Amino acid sequence: MGTAYxxxxxxxxxxxxxxxxxxxxxxxRMRFPLRIIDRIRETVGGDFPIGARIVGSDYHDGGVDLxxxxxxxxxxxxxxxxxxxxxxxxxxxxxxxxxxxxxxGSAVFSDFAAAVKSVVSVPVMSVGRYYTMAAxxxxxxxxxxxxxxLGRALVADPEFVVKSLxxxxxxxxxxxxxxxxxxxxxxxxxxxxxxxxxxxxxxxxAPEPAVRARRVxxxxxxxxxxxxxRVAAVRGHDVTVVTGELPFGGLLALRxxxxxxxxxxxxxxxxxxxxxxRGVRVVRDxxxxxxxxxxSAVPGARHPLPAVAGSSAVVGAEDVLSxxxxxxxxxxRVAVVGPGLLAGETALFLAAxxxxxxLVATGERAMADAHPLVAGTTAHRLARLGARTVTGATPxxxxxxxxxPFDLVVDAMGWRPAxxxxxxxxxxxxxxxxxxxxxxxxxxxxxx
Numbered sequence: 001m002g003t004a005y006x007x008x009x010x011x012x013x014x015x016x017x018x019x020x021x022x023x024x025x026x027x028x029r030m031r032f033p034l035r036i037i038d039r040i041r042e043t044v045g046g047d048f049p050i051g052a053r054i055v056g057s058d059y060h061d062g063g064v065d066l067x068x069x070x071x072x073x074x075x076x077x078x079x080x081x082x083x084x085x086x087x088x089x090x091x092x093x094x095x096x097x098x099x100x101x102x103x104x105g106s107a108v109f110s111d112f113a114a115a116v117k118s119v120v121s122v123p124v125m126s127v128g129r130y131y132t133m134a135a136x137x138x139x140x141x142x143x144x145x146x147x148x149x150l151g152r153a154l155v156a157d158p159e160f161v162v163k164s165l166x167x168x169x170x171x172x173x174x175x176x177x178x179x180x181x182x183x184x185x186x187x188x189x190x191x192x193x194x195x196x197x198x199x200x201x202x203x204x205x206a207p208e209p210a211v212r213a214r215r216v217x218x219x220x221x222x223x224x225x226x227x228x229x230r231v232a233a234v235r236g237h238d239v240t241v242v243t244g245e246l247p248f249g250g251l252l253a254l255r256x257x258x259x260x261x262x263x264x265x266x267x268x269x270x271x272x273x274x275x276x277x278r279g280v281r282v283v284r285d286x287x288x289x290x291x292x293x294x295x296s297a298v299p300g301a302r303h304p305l306p307a308v309a310g311s312s313a314v315v316g317a318e319d320v321l322s323x324x325x326x327x328x329x330x331x332x333r334v335a336v337v338g339p340g341l342l343a344g345e346t347a348l349f350l351a352a353x354x355x356x357x358x359l360v361a362t363g364e365r366a367m368a369d370a371h372p373l374v375a376g377t378t379a380h381r382l383a384r385l386g387a388r389t390v391t392g393a394t395p396x397x398x399x400x401x402x403x404x405p406f407d408l409v410v411d412a413m414g415w416r417p418a419x420x421x422x423x424x425x426x427x428x429x430x431x432x433x434x435x436x437x438x439x440x441x442x443x444x445x446x447x448x
Contacts, residue, residue: 001033001052001053001054001055001072002052002053002054002055002085002087002088002089003053003055003087003088003089003090004089004090004091007032007033007036008055008058008064008089010022010023010029010032010033011029011030011033011054011064011072012029012058012060012063012064012089013029013062013063013064013068014058014060014061014062014063014064014091015058015060015063016029026071030072030075033052033076034075034079037050037052037076037079037080037081038079041080049082049083050080050081050082051081051082051083051084051085051125052076052081052084052085053084053085053086053087054069054072054073054076054084054085054086054087054116055069055086055087055088055089055112056069056086056087056088056109056111056112056113056115056116057069057088057089057097057112058088058089058090058091059088059089059090059091059092059093059094059097059098060089060091060092060093061092061093063089063091064089066112066115069086069112069115069116070115070116070118070119073116073119073120074119074120077120077121077122081122082122082123083122083123083124083125083147084116084120084122084123084124084125085124085125085127085149086109086112086113086115086116086124086125086126086127087109087112087127087128088100088109088112088128090373094373094376095373095376095377095379095380096377096380098373098377099128099129100128100129100373101177101179101260101373101374101377102176102177102178102260102261102263102264102374102377103177103259103260103261103262103263104129104177105129106129106130106131106132106135107126107128107129107130107135107136107138107139108128108129109126109127109128110126110128110139110142110144110145111144112126113125113126113139113144113145114143114144114145117143117144117145117146123146123147124145124146124147125145125146125147125148125149126139126144126145126147126148126149127148127149127151129152129177130148130149130150130153131152131153131174131175131177132164132169133160133161133164133165133169136148136150152175152177152181153175155175155181155191155192155193155196155199156172156173156174156175156176156193156195156196156199157172157173157174157175157196158199159172160172170273171274173193173195173196173270174195174263174266174267174270175193176194176195176263176264176266176267176431177263177264178194178264178374178431179371179373179374179431179432180192180193180194180431180432180434180435181193181199182371182373183371183431183432183435192435192439193435194223194267194431194432194434194435194438195223195227195267195270195271195438197227197435197438197439197442198442207231207234207235207445207446208235208446209235209236210235210236210237210448213236213237213238214237214238214292214293214448215237215238215240215290215291215292215293216229216232216237216238216239216240216291216292216293216294216295216448217239217240217242217286217290217291217293217294217295217422218239218240218241218242218294218295218297219242219244219294219295219296219297219298219421219422220242220243220244220246220250220296220297220298220299220427221241221242221243221244221246221247221248221249221250221253221282221297222246222249222250222251222252222297222298222299222425222426222427222428222434222437223249223250223251223252223267223271223427223434223437223438224297224425224426224427224434224437224438224440224441225241225250225295225296225297225425225427225441226241226249226250226271226275226297227271227438227441227442227445228295228297228425228441228442228444228445229241229275229280229445230271230274230275230278230280230445231441231442231445231446232445232448233275233278233279233280234278235445235446235448237448239275239278239279239280239281240280240281240282240283240286240291241275241280241281241282241283242283242284242285242286243282243283243284244284244285244298246298246318246322247322248268248271248272248282249265249267249268249271249272250297250298250299250427251299251318251427251428251429251434252264252265252267252268252434253265253268254318254321254322255321255345255429256268257321257349258321258345258346258348258349259348259349259352259381260348260377260381261345264431293423293448294421294422294423295422295423295424295425295441295444296418296420296421296422296423296424296425296426297425297426297427297441298418298426298427299318299415299418299426299427299428300415300416300417300418300419300424300426300427301415301416301418301419302316302411302413302414302415302416303411303413303414303415303416304413305337305409305411305413313407313408313409314408314409314410314411315408315409315410315411316410316411316412317336317338317342317343317346317410317411317412320346320349320350320410321346321349327353327355327408330407331355331407331408332355332356332407333355333356333358333405333406333407333408334347334350334355334356334357334358334406334407334408334409334410335357335358335360335406335408335409335410336350336357336358336359336360336409336410336412337360337362337393337409337410337411337412337413338360338361338362338411338412338413338414339361339362339363339366339368339369339413339414340367340368340369340370340412340414340429340430341367341369341370341374341375341378341429341430342412342414342429342430343359343360343361343366343367343410343412343413344359344366344367344370344375344378344379344382345378345429346410346412347359347382347387347410347412348378348381348382348385348387350410351382351385351386351387352385356386356387357382357385357387357388358387358388358389358390358406359382359387359388359389359390360390360393361389361390361391361392361393362392362393362394362413363391363392364391364392365391366379366389366391367379369430369432369433370430371431371432374431414429415428423444425437425440425441425444
């Protein structure tokens with residue numbers, strides 16, 4: 001009865017517009033879920049615990065709110081449920097109101113659980129961005145919930161609880177809220193994690209020690225390259241990572257500078273600790289010829305951006321985010337051109353500085369490569385800062401009738417595969433694209 005499943009569409013006054021016995025009023029909307037509970041009870045017997053997930057809000061106007069949620073909870077307890085798990089839906093207002101996306105905070109639905117707990121006597125379970133044991137313990141200790149259920153934290157690290165309870169919290173692979181795990185669901189590739197590609201592939205054997213230790217050089221420090229370095233070091237190779245022009249962590253480190261995305265930096269910090277523990281050297285530069293294997297973990301060459309009429313300067317998105325492009329007070333009107341999340345989040349970065357920003361999406365919709373919740377939230381944040389978005393644009397003329405020039409045009413078209421020394425494993429901006437690169441890099445590291 002949670003998230004966006006069938007039973008929630010029956011429960012929600014906004015979604016259920018039926019006029020038969022399964023609609024019309026509260027009892028009608030509850031009828032289908034209650035009949036399912038009765039059938040489950042017939043099947044499993046009277047002594048088997050049955051619980052349900054419900055929502056504190058379905059994020060539909062006129063839909064489920066906290067008062068309605070309390071009514072549902074009381075009715076479900078009367079139906080004999082043993083516990084209730086309180087989450088939220090993904091209706092139209094989720095992109096503006098849901099705290100599940102990056103930057104949403106911690107224990108974000110604990111107040112929903114507390115509201116339900118105030119009207120029922122059965123145990124209540126809370127979910128929603130519990131990424132540390134401290135957050136989970138605080139929610140229980142405060143009386144807001146009886147139980148905390150972990151989701152994405154366990155996708156990132158199935159040993160989250162064990163490590164936390166044995167003094168090894170620094171070893172926990174952090175969830176960075178990037179939605180790469182969800183991207184696998186929508187593309188039929190299954191659940192996994194950009195920082196922990198072993199998740200979802202547990203039946204594969206652990207990496208075996210290398211027959212012969214080799215000197216491995218990783219050019220660039222994108223996430224795929226860092227994971228390759230980690231696995232290679234686990235196998236016994238002597239590994240050096242050269243960061244090059246981008247900071248340690250590559251594009252993920254730059255993304256941490258975008259408003260609302262700071263938590264992805266937790267992944268960068270985790271890799272730094274882990275590689276240090278494994279004896280991996282991280283340097284700014286190193287000669288390639290002194291190594292047996294060279295791997296390239298850089299984004300590649302920038303896709304060319306046609307000249308934009310009326311613009312005085314064009315710089316790359318990575319130069320803006322890294323601080324390499326010095327933007328003084330004369331830079332006010334900025335166009336950020338590109339089809340994907342790189343363009344959207346670069347536009348957000350600039351809009352947060354008070355500049356007048358236009359996101360020029362070269363496709364039919366902006367940020368088409370991103371998870372819908374991430375794209376929607378970014379679009380909402382852009383609009384809140386007064387930025388404009390133009391879709392279906394060809395960057396060859398003034399945008400949407402603009403006669404005045406832009407002070408700056410930012411090339412956020414993305415990158416072509418790297419050319420040059422080393423086996424390419426690449427780097428990318430969108431988390432799901434990174435997840436695919438990381439998976440391939442892990443496989444490569446097992447063959448070195």
